Amino acid sequence: MSVNLSTDQRSDLDHPASNPESTKMKHLSRALALSCVAAAFAAAPAAAAGDGTIVLKVGKVITNAGAPIENGTIVIENGRIVDVGPDAAGRWDAPVREYPDLVAFPGFVEALTNRGMDRPNENVDVAPFLDVRDSIDPVNFYFEDCLRWGVTTINVQHGPGCVIGAQGHVVKPFGMTVEQMSVRPRSGIVMAASPKGGKSRATQAQALRRAFSGLRRYLEGVVQEKRDGLDYATREARYQGREPDEETARGRVMAGSGWKVEGLELVPRWEIDEKQEPLLRLVEGKVPAFIYCGSAMDVRVALEVATDNGFVDRTTLVLSSSCWKAADEIAAAGVPVILSATLTAIERDPVTGEEIETFVPGVFAKKGVEFALRSSNASTRSLWYQAAACIGHGMEREAALAAVTTAPARMLGLETRVGTLEKGKDGNVLLFSGDPLSVTSFCEFVFIEGEQRYDRSQDVRNTHLNTGAQPENTAPEEGAGEGDDAPDEDGDEDDEEKEDEDGEKD
Amino acid sequence: MLETVTLMAALAAGADRVDLDAPLVGERTTVFRASAVHLGDGRVLDRGVVFVQDGVIREVGVGLEPPDGAHVVDHPGDLSPGLVALHGFEGGGGELVDTTRPILPKADAATAFDPDHPDFGRSLDCGITTVVLSPPATALCPGTTAVVKTSGGTVVRPRAQLVVGLSSTALKSNEFPTSFAGALAALSERLEEPTGAFRAAASGELGLLVKAGTRSQIQRALGFVVEHRLRGALYGSYWAEDLVGEIKASGLSVVCTPSDPGDDARWARSIAALSAAGVRLGFGLDAPGRHPHCLRFGAAVAARGGMTNEAALTALTGDAAAIAGVSDRLGRIDRGLDADLVLWSGDPLDLASEITAVYVDGQRVRGGER
Amino acid sequence: MSLAITITTVLVCAGDVEASSAPMTATGGQNLAVYADAVYTSTGKVIENGMVRVRDGKIRVVSKGEAGEGDVHVAAVTAGMIDLSGRISPSGDVEESNEITPHVRATDAIDFFSVSWARQLRSGVTTAMISPGDENVISGLCAVLKTGGPRTLSSRTLAADAALRGAFGSQPSRRNHAAFGRPTDFYSRRPTTRMGVEWEWRKAMYDAIAAAGDPARAFAGHERLMEVLRGELPLVVQAWTTQDIRTAVFLAEEMAAHVEGGVRLVIDAGAEAWKEPALLVRTKAAVILPPFDHDGRTSDGAFMAWNVAALLAEKGVPIALSSHNAGAAADRLAVQGAWARRGGLSFEDTLAAVTIAPARMVGVDERVGSIEVGKDGDLALWNGTPFEAGSRVVGVVLGGELVVDPRGEE
Structure with a gap:
């Protein structure tokens, strides 16, 4: 993990609330949450070896990489799956758990979320030097919900209210600190082709382009300074009466497939402004890019900026539902997409008033574009539901499941680690009471890297939701008013779902 | 002003004020000869001749010999009845509505206008000789309309129609009515009254002028009218295209809302559809807010959109008078009707035609010596 | 019953071959057969590899059947669904100049051109109840309408004046304020609290009883209130929280002592009905449940546990599900059924809660609510x-009429 040159890490318990009411809610709910953490969300006592080693014998194993295995066994050692099959067997001392009535499934992968953080958008337009790991709140209810709904790999990123946003982080929904949760740091930089609040599309596009042309000018500037001997290190050395050190004098040639600045090898990397350095790595093709598109016209800008600056091969577009109209352009560019939680785009003919519904994932599937689904704000519409809804619209089960497992895994560069139950992958296993996509199935247990992290029978909040039963010694639920989570950041989602009345001329 | 109205009202007696069979006195007669005389009922007389005496039309025909001593006006262009605008606010100056109560059936537009107001002059310039002054639709029942001549301020017919406003401007946020349901319930209750304007409406004596905008508002209005067996006219034609059958079945006439040059094709299509279905049509205006030439302009657009030229002219004249309940006085060129005439340089529905002269009650009020 | 069906099946099978290849006539006299892997009739009977034939607007045959080339063939058929609290047009139209308006009809404010109708129809809801808004204590008369067909009240109405609508809780008092000094508008009035709302209810009911005895005390709609007290007209009240449900139930019981008959109470949006089901059983009240929420928090501070439907069904309380006209497809009535299943409601009870149960609550079960010969030809066709x-x-x-054709799907 590279050194984070920005702010110090803050303890999650000290982080400021955005308003007193939410602090109060957080305290009340934290009481509930911590008791949950104790009961449902910790490692099961004694039974596990504590080193991610376990053998699970279940009624059915859906590997998501072939035919399901009846009465199968999954063997996990040190957090990795070492064997899956009807006759698999583990170490002699590995704990064995038998669930003949349950169905195993790999943990779902959330391709991109803005939840689980303090505030998902930053005021500063261009902020690639920020990192969400300073913002992730491990005790946020979102992560608890992820466990409930079986989402075990989550790409936390800044929201679309930016020109260029922060660097993201892939986490698992377990851990008391970000380090404990970390799966892959610096998982990509977000950008927005859709306008940030207060900007028009033209100014947004211009700001995006300017960020990169600014980078280029900056790099050319530092190279020139070096050549002229006017850079800080050289001047300092001369002032001290010595020549600049040999070992610090060497930088690295600029890499990447886009534009290049000649002579960048003259500048040591650590001398490059920390605000620009992440963009440089982006342009060198070293970091994935996620570009938000609010409408079909944004897609053109997004692809253009990515192509002109050499990172289109690492680009994934994050689309709102109306972007299905740009599917041909996206297919031609060969970039994968992350779709919004709104699966059906509704348009109204202004003259006849008739509504036309378009099933968005179907459009991309037909054009051969790789896509991932997102869960919605309301956690009932989590990834399992989105996949099931796609099947309801006629998609094949395999394709729908891929969109919430292997496709997002690939977009995050984690295809060798998550998405299926196969040898060599992380031991992220969900145990369902029935078919994972059935509304009557519950996720009973969640194992992350071989350790049990969720047991529904101990999930106090889930019991309360399902039966109204309140556990002893907890404060009563607050009545009316806003909920626990971070404010709504998927702005465009809710706008599309809002009820709209016909606007007839009076 | 009240005295003027009373005086004018006194002049507004019936057509039987004149003995139509008495011989004509040449000196008091004006004879109009035009290449086309539009009678206002769809018929056109080629080289027609019209005799007018003492402000009343005495003869209409072809090849008639003028009486001796008559003043003859030979006009190379067209002659038509004066145009009738079925809705307007001329001369009202904001006094046409009282917002203290949502239902005020006794308020009459005839008491609320200034006959000398320049609004009337402007309407007259555009060939409009009669206008139906109406309280605006900002209240549920703001009063009754009055049929008024634009020259001389004659009230041809006070309390002509009971206005019912069923568009969203009639609803309030903190006064009754806040809902259409409540509004209709209240109106239904008023229709049970033993006397007054509502009684007259319920019995069919007094026609309604129902103002509605959107399709659902129009539909609601039609339902109300049919349920209570009322008669009258609907003011609100833009969306009528989708409801032609229901409008026809209700028996209501339609006063077309004024048109703007910016209006899309739907405005004209709705009117053409109504015309094709045989619904009686007239055109409304909201002068002085809109310039009065929009009346003829709208009719010409409607004519281009599918309505025939003659049907459009009829909607501006004879049918309009029928909707306003004054066909015994004006709107057509026929024996015994008021001599409200317009001389045009060409077809009245041709926007290139200009007005040569306007006569009201036989007096020339616009145009040069001929 | 089964004998009759067998006979019909035999007769139909003979003619079936011709019928399925006959072209469909245009509207009026249209003869349509729908085939499904499972026909869920809502009568307790499920027909596998079944067929439903409709003609002249009514269901004529319900039996087994083999689909042919080009026939409409889906995975499942149910009766068209019924949403008693769909809250589609008119939404929010309520005459607020008076808190008690039992004579006002919701249908006078209806907008047939609203997009909500088509949305509901597309999602399988063929019958909906139209109610006035809940800003008033007693807001007026509801009607039950079909969600499609010619856009006229006469062709869509299934039952006019089907129920009287009112509300408990905080919504009716929300816009009112105390008139300190001079009243500014008609919102300066009672009720401003839940107590005030209950007081208005009690006063209206006692006033109606008085008016029944003395014509001088008559007021608009008092006859309707008497019909409610006598049990002739169902009373649908919005009561989210348990305290509001209690208020409604206790009031109904109190009035039963004064008027012969007893109120037919239907609790709409009874989110907290799970807390005291015994009360509902005792009054024989029915419950229309609001949409499920992902964390259980609904309106007016009520918490709706997900097993509410299963719990009430177990206690024998009639339940119906509703969608409150959510715009997104994901929250419409069919999905509320899925959430009810998740909460433990059995499949049969879920099916009933969106078909026959709501039909019975408002007295339209002779026409709709199940797939039976003679009932209206309203069906929902599912792909699973x-x-x-x-x-x-x-x-x-x-x-x-086949208004949404499943064969149009790509």
């Missing part, structure tokens, strides 16, 4: 087992 996350309504038959 109903009330599953992976199933959707893909076709709709309304009044015997």
